[in-house]
């Protein structure tokens with residue numbers, strides 16, 4: 448991978464029943480079809496129940512599908528979990544790991560996230576590895592150190608620019624309407640880039656997404672920051688026009 452194409456990824460979280468998900472996916476596919484050639488990649492990550500129908504709706508139209516989490520094992524006695532190969536079987540090419548809601552609500556440590564990412568790679572998925580500091584950590588001046596430590600613990604051996612995306616999502620900006628300023632984002636993304644260059648062969652080609660209350664009104668400024676290679680979008684990915692507006696702001 449030479450040039451880093453922007454990746455606009457929608458994380459639907461635990462939202463949507465069958466009819467909603469299919470309509471949302473179809474609406475996004477329609478927009479892409481109508482636009483023709485675009486300069487960005489689109490990814491949608493529906494809840495697990497909707498991966499099959501959503502994959503069927505977007506098949507062949509250039510919208511990728513991802514899971515929101517995976518288990519590090521391929522199969523076995525893990526009630527309620529989904530393996531990377533199951534995600535591939537259902538039509539996924541990406542999976543999010545280490546989202547702050549998993550780190551916080553499920554107490555997921557870095558080592559588990561690294562194991563999930565490694566399992567995702569082994570199954571042929573691209574892992575979107577999420578990192579980001581809490582408000583208390585930022586206010587204590589620890590944002591850079593927290594992110595560096597998460598990168599060190601969460602990126603497994605065998606990561607490459609082709610199988611890994613990093614998402615910087617300050618926890619205090621997720622779902623709050625609060626944004627990191629472009630200057631804050633620039634500082635952390637530059638530090639992530641420097642880390643990736645040391646850590647991963649081809650680290651200069653790994654895409655680094657920003658996430659946290661990205662919407663159409665702020666996407667242009669955020670996407671223009673150096674080393675911001677796209678967005679991980681929660682709330683604004685649930686409406687076709689909002690999600691498409693963010694993607695279109697990359698052009």
Ligand code: PEP
Pocket residue numbers: 458616620621622623624658659660661679680681682683
């Ligand atoms: C997210 O959950 O990854 C996210 C960025 O959410 P929101 O866009 O709603 O802040």
